[in-house]
Amino acid sequence: MPKITRITRLGRQTQMGLLLLLMGGAITLAQAYLPDFLHRLPSWSDLWAAGLDRFFSWVQNDLGLIYVTRAIAGWLGFLIDAAANILYGKSRWPRIDALPWSAVTALVALMGWYLGGWRLALLGGFSLFWTAMVGQWKWTMETMSVIVVAAPLGFLLGLGLGIASWKWARFEAALRPILAILQTLPFFSYLLPAVIFFKVGPTAASVATIIYAMPPMILMTALGLKQVPQEVVEAGKMSGCTRWQMLVRVYLPSARTELLVGLNQVIMLSLAMVVLTSFIGMPGLGAKLLVMMNSFKLGHSFEIGITIVLLAATLDRLSKAWVVKQPKHFAKGTPWWQRHQAWLICLGVFVFFMLMAQIFPFLNQISRGDSFSVGKELDVLIKAFLGLGFVQVITGSIRWFFNIWVLVPTEQGILYLPTFAVIFIVSGLSWLLGGWRSGVIGFVFFTGVAVLGWWDRAMLTLHATLTATLLAMLLGMPLAIWAARRKRRSEVMILICDIAQTFPSFIYLLPAIMLFGITPITVILAILIFTMVPIVRYTVEGLRGVSPEITEAADMSGATRRQKLWYTQLPLAMPTIAVGLNQALMFAFFMVIIAAFIGTRDLGQEMQRTLAGTHLGKNFTLGFSVVLIALTFDIAINAWAEKRRKILGL
Amino acid sequence: MPQTPIISCRNLWKLFGANPEAYLTKMPPGHSYEQILADKYIAGVKDVSLDVHKGEILVIMGLSGSGKSTLLRCMTRLHSITGGAILIEGQDITNLEERGLIELRRSKMGMVFQSFGLLPHRTVLQNVAFPLEMRGQSKHDCRARGLEMIKLVGLEGREDYFPRELSGGQQQRVGIARSLAIEPDIWFLDEPFSALDPLIRREMQDEFLRLQAMLHKTIIFVTHDFNEALRLADRIAIMKEGAIEQCDTPDQIVLKPATEYVSKFTEEVEKSRVIHAETLIDPKLKATRNPVAAHATIHAIAQRIVEDDTAAIAVAREGKIIGAMPRQAAFDILMGRGDAQNN
Amino acid sequence: MKSINKLTKILTMAGALAFAPGLAVAEDSSDPIIIPIHNWSSQIVMSNVVGQMYESMGLNVEYVTTDSQAVYESVRLGDVTLELEVWEGAFGASYRAALAKGGMVDAGEHNAITREDWWYPLWTKEACPGLPSWEALNECADLFRTAETGDKGRYLDGPVDWLKHGQERAEALDMNFTVINAGSAAALWAEIGAAEANKRPVVVFNWTPNFAEAVWEGEFVEFPTWEDGCDKDPAKGPNPNALYDCGNPATGYLRKVAHHEMTTKWPSAYCVLSNISFTNPQIAEMAKMVDVDELEPEEAASKWLKGNKGVTQPWIDACTT
CATH class of the missing domain: 3.40.190.10 (Periplasmic binding protein-like II)
Structure with missing residues (x-):
């Protein structure tokens, strides 16, 4: 019985989706005969902007929110200053002054050794050693002074909100759309409010970082708490725990793994924001990177990029090792110094280097003049490579082919479509994918985009994201399928993904421009690099995750490699791949706005313009356009993946 | 029995569904499990009345989904109760508020779980002392009492291990030690040995009987294993679809299964190993010569039954003759022909 | 007597402090x-x-x-x-x-x-000797053609948020150029850097004082001189019907x-x-x-x-x- 109803409902879903697509097509064909408002709605963008401006000024001044946020900023500032004093000697409380690089490096290496053996020790030690040697120690510590405050705060806030959303279903229901919006709101929309409400500088930067890095922590907390085994909960209750005891002694420790995974996410996302937040006062590496790029120092920018990747890798691996590390017992009668051996060694080495640094100044600080930076040499190398004849021929033909034959025509195509045709098509596709709910949401959200009044620019943004994601799939999926065949290859591929994800996307931009000029293909390529990461990662993981029993069954049925892939592995991995695709789209929407730094004509460019005049209202009108587009895809794809997963019983 | 029962369930109901309380009040009496299901409610516990007496081992037996764990969780108030009442030593706990419930669990109840329910981040000692810690006892007390309990379950030397460093049987020993740490009057065990290998299970059952011989707790023991129930129980309550099919001593259940459902379990049982001599006593018979012990199983006195040629065999408890049993009936049981009693 | 002495001492000291030159800073x-x-x-x-x-x-x-x-x-x-x-x-x-x-x-x-305007690196002048006049630039428009701009020359303007009005100027002076906005200063340098490799003629937005002068020698294009109000009054500048028909103020x-x-x-x-x-x-x-x-x-x-x-x-x- 249920099977039959499902089939008929599926049928209805397909019919409805196709009907909507047909309507979209019909409107396109008939557009010459249709009234103007069906082609493009009149633009109300100024109206919205003015309204929002009034609203923000009301919140800021009349409601006095700014006093609250400024008080918070004061506290944040105090914490960051204290960290800054210890890390790089900013003259603030507690006036301990910068720790020597050698001591910090040794400490991190020891931590690596304690958590994950000599490999981690090597990674941690090398990363910081490199940082000091290329003369980026102080910049790195400036960056870290904000991260060491923002990441723990993001963790704690995420934890609190996660607990709340686990405890109260209503809170979760209210929080979910806010998180969805936060995750899709373009970065340029965080910028102005953060500056106005939290004071330009490290405070605003830390707030933006926290807001950006917190959502996964909330989700992981809620997930972890939900997964605590029922019996453990009951054991707690039967032991007579009060509610507080239940939470602190039973739930949170039992969800340790998820909480630490959340912490790992917070750290990684905080580092991902290092460059972007420097627009609003994040000191250190990101700010220096922008300076280097603006004075066309590719080599130095590249070195900073490597430092950021190394830092991210170190923090990532350290925190992951901590997730895995489980407490071990000591044999009876172990003396205390043996029990606390790790701590004692750390303390000893730390003190040793503190003292040595007083005697040998190079162990204390290495100035840029004494460093081993090879930025200039790298510059020459990069420029020479770009000047090579065959490089120019190849890039020239790629540029010519894609711009003239692919991107410009499709761009004009999407602009040719009447507004309502696009709305119907998007809603029809969402309907096909995710069912009636997604279809209606697609209709409402895209109508929203039309009403917000930046339709043409929104279409260009949509075009760039879709094209880049499509290309990323065409390139990334075969690569991932190839990699997933062998365990070793998969691991290497995932490692490459990790690196590509943390390498600041800004650094891609310059070589991309030098290769392809300021043209649409450059934008697409910049997005593509970033977007391929989740596609490759999730495809590899999805394929590797197919249970061996099933592939064995396929083998025993005499399937060829290709049959096995098509009929067993891909269908089973599809829900996971869909999640990757969805993330790729979200990354694309993030990156397409950043690509405004190359030069685009879409929403991102207009958002960049709003920064000049601090037009908060207009900025948010544009930001919400991106949110609405991104969420439409997010909802439809997730609905599809969820449904598939249910059907497959995963 | 003269004294008040330790646990008393009176017309206990537990329904799962949208609005169970309202449904129960307007539900016509005598609604069957299926009828309730048709109304989109599941009867976890269906009109159960049951007394558990001091020092008794009551085993609740049933297949999965029969409501046995639900009944246990109603008694501990891990589940709220839809209808009826539960009295613990005469105190009505049906609607006991949180504070009182915590107090009750801290002073009177201990519970062992199927998958052990150990806290993964705490050592053996910390797990065992957990209930004491919750009560706010001093560190020293917690440690002393914890070590004592660990010794009791035979885990000395492993105080500082973490649960994942122990085998399943050892983990359950920790669970047992924890449940006994506060010296509870009532001991709940929810399928405590189901997750263990058969050999270990047997060993743990012996351990359990050893402990009970020392401690004399009032015990509610849930299992889906009929043999385990027979082995451990003073009384067995067999459940099906939320209701109790039969609640009696193992001998009586094996000898006189009340329903067809119960007899499905008893069919496969080697009855001679379950039924005790005293169960077969027939007041109409008389014998004095050479009595057998009242608590001996028929299997244990098999030789006597086969070799004896009288019609009645004397049964004695502590040297005093309390009656006689028919030899033929015992012989039939021994030969697996005990079905006659069914009809 | 002694105490009075002390008092005057303190007073004079205070006075000296108050009028000390450095003290205004305090x-x-x-x-x-x-x-x-x-x-x-x-x-x-x-x-x-x-x-x-x-x-x-x-x-x-x-x-x-x-x-x-x-x-x-x-x-x-x-x-x-x-x-x-x-x-x-x-x-x-x-x-x-x-x-x-x-x-x-x-x-x-x-x-x-400060001066901000259309600018070209010196190698461009070899291909288009009439520079720096804007009319000469317009005649050389072919030199600046790219695949994307078709038969028009390509001018790379500064980021939109700098509000440079290059597009308006090209239209007002009826220039045979397509205006593309770079997204950032870095994008401008990347474009010049890429052109340097094979000495391709480019015309981009640039300004002075600026580090780029030290890296690439170049000149500003000379547009009709700025008149006050050129950005508000169509009458100003050579084209009577358009705004922005002058060069930026050279000073x-x-x-x-x-x-x-x-x-x-x-x-x-x-x-x-x-x-x-x-x-x-x-x-x-x-x-x-x-x-x-x-x-x-x-x-x-x-x-x-x-x-x-x-x-x-x-x-x-x-x-x-």
Whole structure:
């Protein structure tokens, strides 16, 4: 019985989706005969902007929110200053002054050794050693002074909100759309409010970082708490725990793994924001990177990029090792110094280097003049490579082919479509994918985009994201399928993904421009690099995750490699791949706005313009356009993946 | 029995569904499990009345989904109760508020779980002392009492291990030690040995009987294993679809299964190993010569039954003759022909 | 007698202190003066130079990295105390908007002229000898064709948020050029850098003073001279029906602004700020120390200060005596 109803409902879903697509097509064909408002709605963008401006000024001044946020900023500032004093000697409380690089490096290496053996020790030690040697120690510590405050705060806030959303279903229901919006709101929309409400500088930067890095922590907390085994909960209750005891002694420790995974996410996302937040006062590496790029120092920018990747890798691996590390017992009668051996060694080495640094100044600080930076040499190398004849021929033909034959025509195509045709098509596709709910949401959200009044620019943004994601799939999926065949290859591929994800996307931009000029293909390529990461990662993981029993069954049925892939592995991995695709789209929407730094004509460019005049209202009108587009895809794809997963019983 | 029962369930109901309380009040009496299901409610516990007496081992037996764990969780108030009442030593706990419930669990109840329910981040000692810690006892007390309990379950030397460093049987020993740490009057065990290998299970059952011989707790023991129930129980309550099919001593259940459902379990049982001599006593018979012990199983006195040629065999408890049993009936049981009693 | 002596001693001491030349500084708040730093070298070094001047006066200084457009809102709110490089062309709009909203005061201009306009590296001139005249450029439009711009030449304008109106100018002067906006200064340099490899002719947006002068030699295109109101009155400039039909002012201002409370909270610091006036060569020198000599901005600043005591000390002295 249920099977039959499902089939008929599926049928209805397909019919409805196709009907909507047909309507979209019909409107396109008939557009010459249709009234103007069906082609493009009149633009109300100024109206919205003015309204929002009034609203923000009301919140800021009349409601006095700014006093609250400024008080918070004061506290944040105090914490960051204290960290800054210890890390790089900013003259603030507690006036301990910068720790020597050698001591910090040794400490991190020891931590690596304690958590994950000599490999981690090597990674941690090398990363910081490199940082000091290329003369980026102080910049790195400036960056870290904000991260060491923002990441723990993001963790704690995420934890609190996660607990709340686990405890109260209503809170979760209210929080979910806010998180969805936060995750899709373009970065340029965080910028102005953060500056106005939290004071330009490290405070605003830390707030933006926290807001950006917190959502996964909330989700992981809620997930972890939900997964605590029922019996453990009951054991707690039967032991007579009060509610507080239940939470602190039973739930949170039992969800340790998820909480630490959340912490790992917070750290990684905080580092991902290092460059972007420097627009609003994040000191250190990101700010220096922008300076280097603006004075066309590719080599130095590249070195900073490597430092950021190394830092991210170190923090990532350290925190992951901590997730895995489980407490071990000591044999009876172990003396205390043996029990606390790790701590004692750390303390000893730390003190040793503190003292040595007083005697040998190079162990204390290495100035840029004494460093081993090879930025200039790298510059020459990069420029020479770009000047090579065959490089120019190849890039020239790629540029010519894609711009003239692919991107410009499709761009004009999407602009040719009447507004309502696009709305119907998007809603029809969402309907096909995710069912009636997604279809209606697609209709409402895209109508929203039309009403917000930046339709043409929104279409260009949509075009760039879709094209880049499509290309990323065409390139990334075969690569991932190839990699997933062998365990070793998969691991290497995932490692490459990790690196590509943390390498600041800004650094891609310059070589991309030098290769392809300021043209649409450059934008697409910049997005593509970033977007391929989740596609490759999730495809590899999805394929590797197919249970061996099933592939064995396929083998025993005499399937060829290709049959096995098509009929067993891909269908089973599809829900996971869909999640990757969805993330790729979200990354694309993030990156397409950043690509405004190359030069685009879409929403991102207009958002960049709003920064000049601090037009908060207009900025948010544009930001919400991106949110609405991104969420439409997010909802439809997730609905599809969820449904598939249910059907497959995963 | 003269004294008040330790646990008393009176017309206990537990329904799962949208609005169970309202449904129960307007539900016509005598609604069957299926009828309730048709109304989109599941009867976890269906009109159960049951007394558990001091020092008794009551085993609740049933297949999965029969409501046995639900009944246990109603008694501990891990589940709220839809209808009826539960009295613990005469105190009505049906609607006991949180504070009182915590107090009750801290002073009177201990519970062992199927998958052990150990806290993964705490050592053996910390797990065992957990209930004491919750009560706010001093560190020293917690440690002393914890070590004592660990010794009791035979885990000395492993105080500082973490649960994942122990085998399943050892983990359950920790669970047992924890449940006994506060010296509870009532001991709940929810399928405590189901997750263990058969050999270990047997060993743990012996351990359990050893402990009970020392401690004399009032015990509610849930299992889906009929043999385990027979082995451990003073009384067995067999459940099906939320209701109790039969609640009696193992001998009586094996000898006189009340329903067809119960007899499905008893069919496969080697009855001679379950039924005790005293169960077969027939007041109409008389014998004095050479009595057998009242608590001996028929299997244990098999030789006597086969070799004896009288019609009645004397049964004695502590040297005093309390009656006689028919030899033929015992012989039939021994030969697996005990079905006659069914009809 | 003794005690009276002591009293007069204290009084004279106090008096001496009150009128001591350095003491006017003591009126300034000990709160740090917050100086914003952007992402181009001359501004960073100049900020450090001024910061070190303040420190030599015994004031506390702190630097904060900010976006160069959003900074005006921060000056208004007092989150940063001052801004040392307000370029007429690039930041004029933000500056005027913030000034109108209130909270910001003008602290005068540098003795420097800024120029921002269409620019080409010298190798371009070899292909199009008629340069720098704009008419000649228009005739060479073919040289600047790319696959994407079809039969039109390509001009790479500055980022949209700099509000350069290159598009309007190309239309107003009926030029055979398509205007593409770069997304950032870095994008401009990347374009020039890529063209340098095979000496391809390019025309891009550029400005002076700027480190690029030291890296690539080049010239500005000469457009019809700027007339006041060219951006508001169609009648101005050669095309009677269009705005923006002139070149940018070849002598744009470079000014300083401050948060309005600086005048009362740090009066002498503000006084010094209004005295400060760097010249084009000085600014170029500062930028060069970082961009070419690879000094850290702080080092560059102290080195520059050491070599230019004669320039900066009078600005300080004028406010403290």
